[in-house]
Amino acid sequence: MDDFKQIVVDAGVKMCQRSLTVGTWGNISYRDPESGNIFLTPSGMDYQKLGTNDIVVYNAKGEIIEGQRKPSIEWSMHLAIFAAREDVNAIIHTHPTYSTAFAITDTSIPPVSEDFVQIVGDSVECAEYALPGTKELGEYAVKALASKNAVLLTSHGTLCVGPNMDFAFKVCDVVEKTAYLYLMSKNLGEARIIPPADIKAMQDFVKTKYGQ
Template identity: 45%
Template sequence: MNFREIVRNAGIRMLHSGLTVETWGNISVRDPETGLVYLTPSAMPYDLLTNDDIVVMNPDGSVKEGKRKPTVEAAMHLGIYRARPDVNAVIHTHPVESSVFGVLHRPIPPIIDEAAQVLGGEVKVTKYALPGTQELADNVVSTLGSGAACLIANHGAVSVGKDIDLAFRVCEVLEMTAQIYRMALTIGEPSVISQENVAYMKDFMEHHYGQNQK
């Protein structure tokens, strides 16, 4: 599997999905067999990246391959992988709707079925920390916990998955949920799906939904 190609294509997809602007945001995937992490480089246009621009890092943070500087949020990506053996893809986006709640420091509750199924409950907001710092990385790891996504205060969002496609699904459902939540708040107080029903739908999505499931 060409992990460099996966990361490069994911950067283009993120940019053209409206999940970030310019060179902001970052992406990584982990090879579950070797533990190597493939990351986007720092401050380079996603449309112009080549496979050689992708940086390969060891789990301890040392660079194994690549001549570029890795994303300034490399510590965040590596911290998530250390804490979450179930995660093999991390996408840090700067999405407009989700960021509205990030600047309000207001969590996004599960108000639609898709959020219950994919996000698995409330999407929490980290404490504020400066970009590229170990403090921000630690805050994200702590706030994300066992969840699928979290908001970074005054900054953006982080979505994770067992592969890049599932991580993108989390990104897209999070942004859709944020938009619906913002719009619903202009009319009244949205009803939140109960934790019991969230747990049921998340289990259904993971183990029964789709052609290859029971």
């Protein structure tokens, strides 16, 4: 159990180091693919001071089985995403500057760069608005996330997922970089949207031929 708790504790520190959020906002979870147990950050605590004892543990049925702290208010969103996506074992919800600019204008991030379409998806869509901490927010996030690896929470922030924590961080970085680049490209002209056939070719390449 402690190893999985440590993954979440370390991810909290990393999220702050990368300026992906401010203060105690954002929340992170990890699922042990074998037991199905889910490890979630507590509500409103300083990420730099979190210890493994502060992590809240859910079983695969969504019942709290360990932890003295109140879980993140977004616990139902995390559980809903794990329930909907068997391939996801790490979820990072943050309030980063550039992608949140899209979220507060209810604007999706289009497929403008290769790394984005390869590891994030065809686009990042805005979920229908719901208040933080509500069951609806989780439902809308699942719907807009679909089979992609990131979703924008309207008027709120960004949520990135992956099969493991490192991958989820890579998604966070690429989403934030692409949001920044797309906004910058507006100064130069129109960004070229990658056509669907090329997106598919790149996604197939990553699945079958990329890497060693």
